[in-house]
Structures are given as structure tokens and as C-alpha cells.
Amino acid sequence: MLDPKRVRTQTEEIARRLAVKNFTFDQATFEEMEQRRRELQVRTETLQSEQNKRSRSIGKVKAAGEDIQPLLAEVDNLKQQRSEAEEALRELQESLNAFLSGLPNLPDESVPSGDSEDDNVEVRTWGTPPTFDFDVLDHVSLGERLKGLDFEKATRLAHSRFAVMQGPIARLHRALAQFMIDLHTGEHGYLETYVPYLVNADTLYGTGQLPKFEEDLFKISGDQPLYLIPTAEVPATNLVSQSILDADELPLRLVCHTPCFRSEAGSYGRDTRGMIRQHQFDKVELVHIVRPDESEQALEELTAHAEKVLQRLDLPYRVVELCGGDMGFSAARTYDLEVWLPGQNKYREISSCSNARDFQARRMHARWRNPGTGKPEPLHTLNGSGLAVGRALVAVMENYQQADGSIRVPEVLKSYMGGLERIQ
């Protein structure tokens, strides 16, 4: 949620910045609602005040033995007006709130404009895409030949866009997650965190998935209205919701390994082959909760931590800064990490690192007590994949493939694979 005060006072500016995200801000509607809200609120509070005043005096008048009938009549009249005003105010505040919570976060001034991923800006590259003196296979062919990946069985068990993994491939998948967690806790100072995989609507509202993107989520049936998490960002970031943190508790750095569930509505026909786009996938997620003046720096650090995973795995990648049109709802700034996939002969997203600034904190009421002002103020939140485990598996399989269809185990994963050198 944007700061309502700011939306009110800098309306032009807000509209201009949101346009970078290809979002049209309906200024006329907003200003009209805002003006009515003001009138109704003043009227409601005045009536409340009058009624309170009279009610308080009734006790005294009664104690003095005087007639309270005239006061009762006045209060009765006020009550009528008050409840009408209250009702109108409540309705308006609801629509105003819906309007405001539907506004995406402001992109940073530095965010490049553009409509799609084609307009993202390459920031840097690392490593060199490998060359092969044989015809490369993609992870599907490699996995099926090694009897480690089975998409047909998964479809029979569940639906399309699911996978079954077995044997050393399944272990490699697990090894990747373990390696990532160990790296982030051991070298980058993250706190390992385990969270619920089902969350309620408030939690999803807090990080910005609701109310606008419900169709992307899996909602469970049953007594409790719960949703499968689309990313650990949701529960992990919401750990600080509804709270006021002391300055010395910051920054918080959390690492969280969970499955993620996405309906992938609207992506029919995209990446239908293989593990790139699944309804269920594992991800190691990094979350930072920081003081506002440290969030720019935190985004650089978080991105570097995600990059370190690819570097240790010796996987070539590039970093791109997302353009306005490709950014998420809650982000002010986003770096994507794209890993080289020989099977597709291109870079594909494997991590997305975003600074949400105070946008999520406002929605979830996460604050810190600023020693400078003594006041509770919204925190800044950041999140990034460190990394998507399924896609990391794809990248390792394709980049480490050998002419005979076997897969070399990356050096850093050998200890997690019981010393195995090669999957064949």
C-alpha cells in the first residue's frame, strides 16, 4: 500500500510514476472519493462528539436530580444522524481502501520503462556459456534417459505441470536445496526459518498477492479459508506483521526452504515442456527486514547472496534490472538472475530479487521504532530467490551434461551426494 497521505498530496507525481508500470491511475475518481471521505469523516466525528458530550452529562444531571428527558430526546436525534453518517463513511472508506490497496508499488526513479522482459536492462554477466562438441539434450531428455524425471506419471497422479523425481536426480534436487541453505546460514548470516505452507487471506494481503491476484493461487476447500503459498516470501515476510520492532533487532535476514504452489493461470502454452514452469516447485527464499535507510544497500547484498549460489555451482548467468512493465505488484526495484540453459540456448530466470520498500510493511502493519523520531515507522522488506531449486536442477543437469548422457556432479554438491561424481 502506498502512503495515503502521499497519494493525496502528490497525486500528479504518483500517477506519473505508476505509468512506468503501465498502470493507469484514475485521478478524478480518487480525488472525488477523497473529498467525500473528508466531508463524511468530519461530519461523523462531530456527531459522535456531540453525542458523547450529552451522554456524559446525563449522569451528572441525573445525580443533581434534574430532568433528563430533554437530553435523551437530543441524543436520540443525534443517534439517527450519526448512524446514517457512519454507514456512509464506512462504505466510502471501504471503496477508498479497495482503490488504494489496488495500486501497485511505485517503481524507483531509476527503473527503466518498457512493456515486457524484452525491455529489461542487462546489468552484468558472470561466466561463459559452455560449448559442447556433441548435440546437447535438454533436462527432460536427460532426466528421462537417466530414469530420474517422469512427467507422465506426475500427470496421472495429479495434473500437467507436475514432476516426479527419483534416484540420484531426486537426491541432486535435495542436495541443491541443502547446499543453498547451508551457504546462506553459514556464510551470509541468515536465520534458517520454517513456515506454514498454508496461509490465510490476511497474510496474502500483507505481501500483495491479494486481493488482485487470487486466480494465481491454489485455495483449499474446507472449513478454513486457506491458500497454498506461492512463495515463502509470503509467510516469512509476514513474520513481522502487526509488530513494532526495536532498532537493535534489525536487520533480519531469513532463509526459508519451501515448496511453492502456483496455478499459472494465464500462462497456458508457455514452458509446457519440462520443469521450468510447474504448479509445485521448491524454492529457497531470502527475506530481509531492514531500516528504510538501508534497503537500497540490502537489495545489492541480497542479490549478491543469490548470485553466490550460481557462482559456487559454476553456472553462467546474467543479472538484469527489470523494466516497469515486467515488475511485480509490490516491487519498487527488481533484479532478476538469469541462468544459462544449454537446452534452450538462452538465459532463463532463476531468481528474482526485489525491494518492496515500505509497500508490504504498510499492508501488514510492520513497523520499527525509529530512535531518531521515537515514532513507529514502516519497515522496509526485501525478498529474493536464493534460488529456485527446480530451475537450479535444470541448470545443473543441462550445463553439466556429458556426451554419453550422464551428468557430472558439481564440486560443491559432491559432499551432499555421498561423494557421487557422476549420475549415469
Place this chain on the structure above:
RNA sequence: GGAGAGGUGGGUGAGUGGCUGAAACCAGCUCCCUGCUAAGGAGCCAUACGCAUUGCGCGUAUCGAGGGUUCGAAUCCCUCCCUCUCCGCCA
């Protein structure tokens, strides 16, 4: 799932209809006293929103959540949520 007890400010904890947005204590902050330390004294110390703004401010809402009774609710009634204890069941 069954029985019982509870949910009040950063913490502990008073408060069964108006003088309570909330006693007291602890923690924290400011000042005074003091050679240092320790002790002592005075004051401040919830959040959100609105109005006003030169300045002091004023108002509304909030005592788990929602609804109800009443001129008036932390306090009475209803529903729900959560926590604790015991029993049952269970990975």
C-alpha cells in the same frame, strides 16, 4: 473432539455500567541531587485517523475480533478466534 480457565498498554497486573485510554509496579526516556558508584526526588512514556497549525492543541476510534443491549460498555448479552490445564485421538 470433550471439560475447565483465561485474552487489558513494551512487560506484570488492577479494573462488574458514566469521574477509565485505562490504577499500581517493572522496564525505558528527560531533568534535579551527587566527587565516582550506589541510592533518592520530579516529570514523561499506547496506536491509528481526522481537524487546526504561528504556537499550545482539539476531536474520533481502539482493552482478542465481530455483533447486540443502553442516553452511556474494558465492564452486561451473543457469535467467532486464540492461549493455557486435564482427558481422548494422532505423524
